[in-house]
Amino acid sequence: MNAFDPGEIAGLWAEAKSLYFAAAFPPYASPAWRALHPDDPRRLAAALDAAEMWRKYGDDVVQWFRETSVPRRSLAERKTAAELAEARRPKPPHQLQATPGWPPIAIPGRPGRWLTHRQEMAA
Structure with missing residues (x-):
């Protein structure tokens, strides 16, 4: 069949x-x-x-x-090769900074250590 x-x-x-x-x-x-x-x-x-x-x-x-039908940006508005290469470069790690009035921040990789607005302190 x-x-x-x-x-x-x-x-x-x-x-x-x-x-x-x-x-x-x-x-x-x-x-x-x-x-x-x-x-x-x-x-x-x-x-x-x-x-x-x-x-x-x-x-x-x-x-x-x-x-x-999605509008495309014109070539003049797009990033240049130099701008794209700069965007690919590794960025430095973010530096933790405590803000006044906010609670302490736990420091990554350092258990029991906290960052406060005034100073770093041990728990």
């Missing part, structure tokens, strides 16, 4: 129905399509074709449009 994918069957039906109604039809929702009479079989053929394209490629196309 052969197993058929329902999506393939629907696609074949839509293609056959589109070709049966009209071999040549304007793209769905185009000005030429909108100018057709509502009962013109080419309108249905274009709608079936568009629905089949959406079934096959809809989510991929939407994702592609989202990715390609």
Whole structure:
């Protein structure tokens, strides 16, 4: 027994129905399509074709449009090679500094040692 994918069957039906109604039809929702009479079989053929394209490629196309429609900064606004190289250079470690009015800070790597605004003190 052969197993058929329902999506393939629907696609074949839509293609056959589109070709049966009209071999040549304007793209769905185009000005030429909108100018057709509502009962013109080419309108249905274009709608079936568009629905089949959406079934096959809809989510991929939407994702592609989202990715390609993101505005890009102009070349003049982008960082230069020297700026990018500077950004890649390692940064010096952060120096802990206590702030007045805040609680003491535990000193990493030195258990029992705390940094306060006044001085470092042992616990």
